Amino acid sequence: MATKTTKRTQASADIGVFGLGVMGQNLILNIADHGYTVSAHSAVSKEVTGFARKIKADAEPSADRVLGISNLKDFIKSLKRPRKIIILVPAGRVTDLVIDSLTPLLQKDDIIIDSGNAQWTDTIRRENALAKKNIHFVGNGVSGGETGARFGPSLMMGGSKHAWRSLKPIWTAIAAKVDRKTGKPYEDASPGKPVKGGEACTTHVGPDGAGHYVKMVHNGIEYIDMQLICEAYMLMKTVLGMKPDEMGKVFTRWNKGVLDSFLIEITADILKQRDPANKKNFFVDKVLDTAGQKGTGKWTAINALDMGIPANAIAEAVFARCISAIKDERVIASKKLKGPKKRYTGSKPALVKAIHDALYCSKICAYAQGFQLMAEAQNEYNWKLNFGKIAKIFRGGCIIRAGFLQKITQAYEKNPKLQNLMLDPYFKKALHDGQRNWRKVAALAAEHGVPTPAFMSALSYFDGYRTAVLPANLLQAQRDYFGAHTYERTDKKRGQFFHIDWPEPGRPQLKM
Numbered sequence: 001m002a003t004k005t006t007k008r009t010q011a012s013a014d015i016g017v018f019g020l021g022v023m024g025q026n027l028i029l030n031i032a033d034h035g036y037t038v039s040a041h042s043a044v045s046k047e048v049t050g051f052a053r054k055i056k057a058d059a060e061p062s063a064d065r066v067l068g069i070s071n072l073k074d075f076i077k078s079l080k081r082p083r084k085i086i087i088l089v090p091a092g093r094v095t096d097l098v099i100d101s102l103t104p105l106l107q108k109d110d111i112i113i114d115s116g117n118a119q120w121t122d123t124i125r126r127e128n129a130l131a132k133k134n135i136h137f138v139g140n141g142v143s144g145g146e147t148g149a150r151f152g153p154s155l156m157m158g159g160s161k162h163a164w165r166s167l168k169p170i171w172t173a174i175a176a177k178v179d180r181k182t183g184k185p186y187e188d189a190s191p192g193k194p195v196k197g198g199e200a201c202t203t204h205v206g207p208d209g210a211g212h213y214v215k216m217v218h219n220g221i222e223y224i225d226m227q228l229i230c231e232a233y234m235l236m237k238t239v240l241g242m243k244p245d246e247m248g249k250v251f252t253r254w255n256k257g258v259l260d261s262f263l264i265e266i267t268a269d270i271l272k273q274r275d276p277a278n279k280k281n282f283f284v285d286k287v288l289d290t291a292g293q294k295g296t297g298k299w300t301a302i303n304a305l306d307m308g309i310p311a312n313a314i315a316e317a318v319f320a321r322c323i324s325a326i327k328d329e330r331v332i333a334s335k336k337l338k339g340p341k342k343r344y345t346g347s348k349p350a351l352v353k354a355i356h357d358a359l360y361c362s363k364i365c366a367y368a369q370g371f372q373l374m375a376e377a378q379n380e381y382n383w384k385l386n387f388g389k390i391a392k393i394f395r396g397g398c399i400i401r402a403g404f405l406q407k408i409t410q411a412y413e414k415n416p417k418l419q420n421l422m423l424d425p426y427f428k429k430a431l432h433d434g435q436r437n438w439r440k441v442a443a444l445a446a447e448h449g450v451p452t453p454a455f456m457s458a459l460s461y462f463d464g465y466r467t468a469v470l471p472a473n474l475l476q477a478q479r480d481y482f483g484a485h486t487y488e489r490t491d492k493k494r495g496q497f498f499h500i501d502w503p504e505p506g507r508p509q510l511k512m
Helices: 022-033 045-057 072-077 093-105 120-131 145-151 161-174 210-238 244-254 262-272 296-307 312-325 327-336 348-381 387-393 405-414 425-448 453-466 472-483
Strands: 015-018 038-041 066-068 084-087 111-114 136-143 154-158 202-206 278-282
Touching (some): 015 022, 022 045, 022 066, 022 145, 022 161, 038 045, 045 066, 084 093, 093 111, 111 161, 120 136, 136 161, 154 387, 161 202, 202 210, 210 244, 210 262, 210 348, 210 425, 312 327, 312 348, 348 387, 425 453
Parallel strands (some): 015 038, 015 084, 084 111, 111 136
């Protein structure tokens, strides 16, 4: 890795990366592995030299294609036109500062790619501002964590078609790859030996903020996916009294069926793991039950509320993390607020099977909510999203990669105008087949006092969506009574509104 600006670094790099955190470093090595020369820069000079020492010590096979450049102007000069610069810095103000430092040094058709978890509205603002200066701005969602960045992430690019044409060869090369027929990810990557062939988990999602929006929804789905798994674990632990290693074997078995996914796989590994500090204990039992969050799940829930989309299961996953955070209060409350003392006496294998079905049915609803949210966003922001392609790029590299995403891909390929994932024949049958066990688990959890907000909210979503007449008629009548908000009638065409001149409460009803 070169760390000085020499003749070799003058306009010799195919792409630059500004930001040398773990994600930035791994993405640089991934790009270099695929034969591209990368300029690496950080606002902190010692990070550049530190990265140079690290990849030299690690004997990275592609280190000679990485140029470490501490001076910003020299960093810009090292890039071939049109210049392509990935920024991987904290979202918000820091991102704006980096963009402001780059812009005066760039020229027409140069491209800035924000690969952090930015809010899509910020991306729209930045894209509009830079377009006036003839600079392309790309909001690029990256999923897969540090391992994905190193060996193949899922890449959700939002921006101009011109920018996509310029970036597509690199994005296609570095993205995760899946088998074209089965959708199964290739997982045999190693440093210097990138995966070739297959279908790349990347696409041009749409203009301006579309890429970051889809990444946000991905994270919202990730929140609910993780919460559902945790509730399955909680039921097996609390109701059935199963030990972590026994549950780990269950998750390993589940990972060979319809629940096949990255999150199920790592859950099995976690549950089997012994505590490094004391091998007699299981690791999971020593982890404090307070979950952190970085905000993207909350953004998803808030946006669902703003747009009037019933993503209640995703919202419950966010609230579950919130209630986990008030640990001290919960400990005090556990000594004062008592729940039911009920013992399960039924079949253990039958309940494990029921939990499996409840998990799968709830997962279907969670993804349905995510895709329903994206469907509304395209109307709100004048995007044209291809849900089949979006499902495709979720199949590998990203945290929510799962076998059943192949089924989602096929559902939208068969019917691009599918209103809701639950209406696809495959998923409709899965919900029908698993519904009895799903309800059994929800009822049993309530009877035993086990909190399962994600299971229950997903079931409520399913029941609400399939119910032709909801009690909102009474609710709307209440609104008309106290606020003259009007109502529509069942015996009139939609769009006609009526109002009754209601009396004050306690006064005689007026004659109509």
